[in-house]
Amino acid sequence: MLIDHLNRQLRERADQALTRTRRTAESPCAPQQRVAIGNQPSRDLLAFCSNDYLGLAHHPALVEALAEGARRFGAGSGASHLVSGHSLAHATLEAELATWMAPCIPDARALYFCTGYMANIAIAQALYAHDAIIFADKLNHASLVDGALMSKAKLHRYAHRNLAVLERQLMQSDAPLKFIVTDAVFSMDGDLADLPALLALAERFDAWLVVDDAHGFGVLGTQGRGSLAHFGLRSERLIYMGTLGKAAGVGGAFVAAHPTIIEWLVQTARPYIYTTAAPPAIAHALSASLQLIAGPEGEQRRAHLQALIHQLRGELSKLIAAHAHLGWSLADSATAIQPLIVGSNAAALALSAALDAQGLWVPAIRPPTVPVGTARLRITLSAAHSAQDVQRLVDGLAVAAKELHA
Numbered sequence: 001m002l003i004d005h006l007n008r009q010l011r012e013r014a015d016q017a018l019t020r021t022r023r024t025a026e027s028p029c030a031p032q033q034r035v036a037i038g039n040q041p042s043r044d045l046l047a048f049c050s051n052d053y054l055g056l057a058h059h060p061a062l063v064e065a066l067a068e069g070a071r072r073f074g075a076g077s078g079a080s081h082l083v084s085g086h087s088l089a090h091a092t093l094e095a096e097l098a099t100w101m102a103p104c105i106p107d108a109r110a111l112y113f114c115t116g117y118m119a120n121i122a123i124a125q126a127l128y129a130h131d132a133i134i135f136a137d138k139l140n141h142a143s144l145v146d147g148a149l150m151s152k153a154k155l156h157r158y159a160h161r162n163l164a165v166l167e168r169q170l171m172q173s174d175a176p177l178k179f180i181v182t183d184a185v186f187s188m189d190g191d192l193a194d195l196p197a198l199l200a201l202a203e204r205f206d207a208w209l210v211v212d213d214a215h216g217f218g219v220l221g222t223q224g225r226g227s228l229a230h231f232g233l234r235s236e237r238l239i240y241m242g243t244l245g246k247a248a249g250v251g252g253a254f255v256a257a258h259p260t261i262i263e264w265l266v267q268t269a270r271p272y273i274y275t276t277a278a279p280p281a282i283a284h285a286l287s288a289s290l291q292l293i294a295g296p297e298g299e300q301r302r303a304h305l306q307a308l309i310h311q312l313r314g315e316l317s318k319l320i321a322a323h324a325h326l327g328w329s330l331a332d333s334a335t336a337i338q339p340l341i342v343g344s345n346a347a348a349l350a351l352s353a354a355l356d357a358q359g360l361w362v363p364a365i366r367p368p369t370v371p372v373g374t375a376r377l378r379i380t381l382s383a384a385h386s387a388q389d390v391q392r393l394v395d396g397l398a399v400a401a402k403e404l405h406a
């Protein structure tokens, strides 16, 4: 009986401390959030869990642009892009994104998707043919892994950031079509892929480099143009996926690449063709978001975020040293993703709960999202945080460290 079978498996997950619960936010995405769990009364928490790195998700200019977009273009698109759902708002955004990426990809064209997950599946389904080989970093995001597994191509995974292994794999491959696929900023560790070295390998072995910049777009590079700009890269071999629900504060994603590749996606990518276009108002709000990101306010927000990262890492290093017996460690990350690795699932949950008791919301991330034995608190910072917010988190962790030791 299916229900009995599923209930048994759910109980097993619970026994391994793997049950995931959702919290219901009753206020906009921001450091101070009113949150409810189940039927319990809602509480105000200081949150360190969103990917809203620039604090734009509740920015008045974007809220207003969304409302204006809805007044102008309506609430919904009504159909898929290839039928009748493609609006002027989508077309405008795509032109702006193409210009945005032009310094990094010659002649770039951009295609807007409802989500980054769908964009990655679309790249895989449309481009990874049966005679292709995909070379993928072991810590790539689930959507890149799923895309590779769903495709007809062969998949070789290399140890995280291990370019020696990748080089050997490339050397041994005689596939006519090769794709190196990587997160630019790894989502659970916060570290950067060595994109210049990856691009050099792609050039040497006549491969394409697919870059998922979910956590770099808007944050890294001049004007927040992303990881390619951060490294000053420019090549026709790049296929770039940027998400627009994180630093850009709204939702959706885009692929930027050589115009022929984009045209192929339009003609053949099922996650693009067989889905209703996102509401045009979202695209309209994203155009406003791009302006904010590239302008002086974006610049100032990125500088503030850098200062917070520096503050947090300094304080956490001291705390970890003072409580060495707990075996905590800080990931080697210079980005807004600052994981505190604690080890076991139970330890991560206990620490998250101890923070929760102090009104701090930091999620515990467990396998299979991260390797077994590396359960962690995934602390994410946002330009909407203040230095006082970061200090409150550090103080809360110090209290929790003493409690957990006692």
Ligand SMILES: *Cc1c(COP(=O)(O)O)cnc(C)c1O
Pocket (backbone or CB within 6 Å): 114, 115, 116, 117, 118, 120, 141, 143, 183, 187, 212, 214, 215, 243, 244, 245, 252, 253
């Ligand atoms: C969030 C994320 C995605 C998925 O993007 P959505 O727009 O949320 O679907 C893809 N890749 C990485 C690395 C991500 O972090």
